[in-house]
Amino acid sequence: MKIEYDAGTALSIMRGNPVRGWTSGKAERMAKSRLTTGDFVQIEHKPKFQIDPSWPIFTMGSCFAREVENVLMMRGLSLVTRGHGVPAEHFETWDATTGRGGGAAGGELSRGALNKYSVRSMTHELKRVLLDESYPHDGLIELAPDQWFDPHASGLRLLDRETAFANRQRLSAATATIKQARICFFTLGLTETWLDAETGLAMNAHPGPAWLARMPERFRFIDYGYEATLADMLQIISMIREHCHPEMRFVVTVSPVPLGATFKDADVIVANSGSKSVLRAVAEELFRRFDFVDYFPSYEIVLNSPRALAFQEDQLHVARDMVSCVMSHFERSYLSGEAARSEAA
Template identity: 85%
Template sequence: MRIEYDAGTALSIMRGNPVRGWTSGKPERMAKDRLTTGSFLSVDHKPKFQIEPSWPIFTMGSCFARGVENVLISRGLLLLLNGHGVPAEHFETWNEETGRGGGAARGELSRGALNKYSVRSMAHELKRVLMNESYPEEGLIELAPNQWFDPHASGLKLLDKETALANRRKLTAATAQIKQARICFFTLGLTETWLDSETGLAMNTHPGPVWLSRMPERFRFVDYGYEATLSDMLSILTMIRQHCHPEMRFIVTVSPVPLGATFKDADVIVANSASKSVLRAVAEELYRRFDFVDYFPSYEIVLNSPRTLAFEEDQLHIARDMVATVMGTFERSYLDAGRQANAA
């Protein structure tokens, strides 16, 4: 959907925009100066709508979404996934090379298993809870005798069937919380996706290089492009507004967390840029089409802040102070104006 104005309107909009210029305008407002402060980037975000503090919020997306959740909880907002998760001892140990694993302290519940990286895997998980779509063995895959892999979870190790099914029920119940939501915050992660060729389902994660090599005919790699990703997101929005709150509003962003590794014959930096560009274009199209969808620029805030501040030492995960800065912008944009209006 294109944006089009007559010349007079375009000039009026430009002149009324204090952050329009890269090298022109007030020194503290031009992009050149904001990009070279040596600190976190400040972005002037104009939201389409405000969030009522009482609105239940549902979040879905990559590991960046978990950081967003922690800030929302700390600021007293009603996060529907709070208290949901999988026991930390069921997670793999973090592996830097594969970018897999993680979890919380032993004995605690971790929301890390809820990470959703591709849009297609998000769609399957939502169909499970909103349209009662069912899968053989709940979608679990037995890779070795009584060693079950959940392709719709993230970071879990192989478990016996009973434990794997119990975790699957926990994760399904967590996703079902979307039915109580008034607003959804979606963080789009990547386009590279793995399919289970026996069921046709898009997996959230693959089972690891060892099992990919042992079962090459079962698992297939797909890098979804713009048309397929947009189609998936359109079906997700329609499905949610039909089966959840009919006036559900959405805030969509792109995760600044890069690919841990690419399966394409390309430099991972180039592959990551291609993947994020597709997702950013899809988010922009949704923003243009629907008044109930807003785009929040966490991706731009992080990627245009100094990497030494924005990322942890692995240059993969986002630093806590960076997440706090992003969410400070979020709170000022979507909450503060509404609070000020109510106070008045």
């Protein structure tokens, strides 16, 4: 959807925008100045709407979405997936010696399994709970005798049938909490996706290189482009507004967490840029089309902040202080106006 103004309107908008210039305008508002402070970058964001602090929030997306959830809960906001998850000892990262893994201690439920990396896998998960779509074996794959893999989860190890299917029910129940929400926060992660050729379902994660090599005909790689990704997001938004709150509002962002590795014949840095560019373009189109969809620039805030501050040592995961900075910006954008009105009342 294009944006078009006559010359007079365009000039008026430009002159009224204090952060319009890269090297022009007030010194402290120029992009050049804001990008060279050595601190977290400050980006001006004008939200389309305010969020009532009492609104239940549903989040979906990559591991960055889990970091967002943690901050939302710390701020006392209503997160509908709170208390949902999978036992920590069922994760690949579980360490029996320390009793920790999956982002939680033994006996605790971790939301890490809820990570959704591709838009197509998000679509399948939502169809499961909103359209009652059913899949063979609930979508799980038996890779070895009584060793089940959930391709729609994240980070879980192979488990026996009873345990794997119980976890699948836990995860579906977590996704179903979207029916209680008033606002959805979607973090778009990547475009590179793996398909289960036997079921035709997009997997959230593949079972690992060894299993891919053993079952080359079952698993297929696909890198979704702009048209397919936009179509998926349009379907998601329509489905949610039809089967959940009819006036659901959406905040969409792009995860700053890069590809861990690419399956394309390209430098991972270049492949990551291409993937994020597609997702950013989709988010922009949704922002332009709907007054109930806003784009929040967490991607730009992180990527334009000094890398030493923005990322952990692995240069993959976003640093906690950076997440806190992003969410403070989110609060100022979407919650401060509502809070001010409440105080005035």
